[in-house]
Amino acid sequence: MPRSYFWTMLFLILHQIDAAYWKEWEMFHVPGGVQGFLVFNLVAIAVVLAGYRHVLLATPQAALYAGICAALGAGTFLIHAGFALAGLAQFHLPLSIAIIVLCLACAVWLLVAWHASDRGTR
Numbered sequence: 230m231p232r233s234y235f236w237t238m239l240f241l242i243l244h245q246i247d248a249a250y251w252k253e254w255e256m257f258h259v260p261g262g263v264q265g266f267l268v269f270n271l272v273a274i275a276v277v278l279a280g281y282r283h284v285l286l287a288t289p290q291a292a293l294y295a296g297i298c299a300a301l302g303a304g305t306f307l308i309h310a311g312f313a314l315a316g317l318a319q320f321h322l323p324l325s326i327a328i329i330v331l332c333l334a335c336a337v338w339l340l341v342a343w344h345a346s347d348r349g350t351r
Contacts, residue, residue: 230342234284234295237302237335238277244305244328245270251319256312277301295343302336305329 253259254266261268280294309320309329320329 230291230295230339230346231281231284233335233339233342234281234298237298237332237339238281240328240331240335241277241298241301241305242274244332245274247320247325247328251325253319256317256319273301292343292347295339299336299339299343302332302339306333306336 249263249266252263254262259265259269276294277298280291280298283291283294306329312319313321320326
């Protein structure tokens with residue numbers, strides 16, 4: 230599970246870097262604009278990084294954090310697929326698309342690894 234968590238986390242963080250370029254706070258109408266976007270990222274990235282520590286140390290909370298990270302990866306893909314279907318022009322560069330798709334792929338990998346590790350504890 231540590232590898233799948235790492236890659237999901239990495240692509241989520243890369244997506245947030247890309248999101249700053251695309252001014253994602255405008256797409257979501259985030260209160261406070263870029264300042265609200267930064268506060269969101271402060272919390273979200275802190276949670277994902279803390280979760281990675283739990284996964285590495287195999288604490289009892291590791292499964293919870295793996296679920297959160299996987300949900301963020303899948304959610305990122307679903308939200309941006311919806312934006313694309315709605316005709317928004319942001320995130321249409323090849324690497325932007327690749328990062329979003331990789332968020333989903335790694336989230337699925339993480340869910341599979343999480344399920345496999347959960348079976349091993351029964």
